[in-house]
Amino acid sequence: MAQTPGTEIVELASGIYARLHENLTNAGILVGDHGVMIIDSLRVPSFARDLYEDVKLITDKPIQYVIDTHSHWDHSWGNEVFPEATIIGHQNCYDEMIDVEAQEIWLNKIVKANDPWSEEAKTVQITPPNLTFDNKMSLYFGGRQIDLMYLGKAHTSGDIFINIPSEYLLFTGDVAQNRGVPFMGDGYPNEWPETDAKILEIGADVYMGGHGIIGDRDSLKSDKEFIDIIVGEFKNKISDGQDLETASSSVYEYLRKDFAGWRSFDKLEDSMGYIYTEIKNKM
Ligand SMILES: [Zn+2]
DSSP, X not given: OOOOTTEEEXXXXXXXXXXXXXXXXXXXXXXXXXXXXXXXXXXXXXXHHHHHHHHHTTOOOOEEEEEOSSSOXXXXXXXXXXXXXXXXXXXXXXXXXXXXXXXXXXXXXXXXXXXXXXXXXXXXXXXXXXXXXXXXXEEEETTEEEEEEEOOOSSSSSOEEEXXXXXTEEEEETTOOSSBOOOOTTSOTTTXXXXXXXXXXXXXXXXXXXXXXXXEHHHHHHHHHHHHHHHHHHHHHHHTTOOHHHHHHHHHHHHHHXXXXXXXXXXXXXXXXXXXXXXXXXX
């Protein structure tokens, strides 16, 4: 069977693959001795099954672990397809996924968007992680140490990073997306810069974000710079006494100079009011 259209599988190290999906959500595939670890189960069950079919092109080993980089629907709503797997995520990721009200808000947005997956989204049985941790968990898998790390709040309250120190390789979820603007409309702008600083300290040379193409150390620095600038600019405008509308439009115009070419920059506008309020409430 042919690979899912629109996807590309890149071998980052022996037995470690990035499964990039153009304009959609990426997944990681790690092949171990007896099973496979996948990073993110994608948006709806049919997407998770497509991912599974693509895994079978690489190996016939079963899916042993599913890692949820965070709770967002486009990363975790395929979890139900892997009932035999251990699903690992941060405790806050679990808490967000069992928050019925928050998940309803997402579902309503998805249905309203009328995308090819909107109808299927109504059938999703949201399946939270069945193994959680607080700060760090190490797995010894496929002859390597794999560190799952929580570095603080950022894109959500439960973002984790999958670090493979022997390969200087990192999976960053949606926190860093290689010159893509992450969704910031339910995130933690006050904590995000500090979390980003810790990501750089890990010392990875190559990373795969939840969207976009493979990044390097320079793009990781750029991702951090974007967050530092947007948060710093909002703080300046709020200190100057600017109201939500004035601050949002002036920060947006300022960012446009350097970041207009970034993926999803156009979607940032919808989150500006939320970011303003979050920052103002903590000043
Ligand atoms: Zn996300």
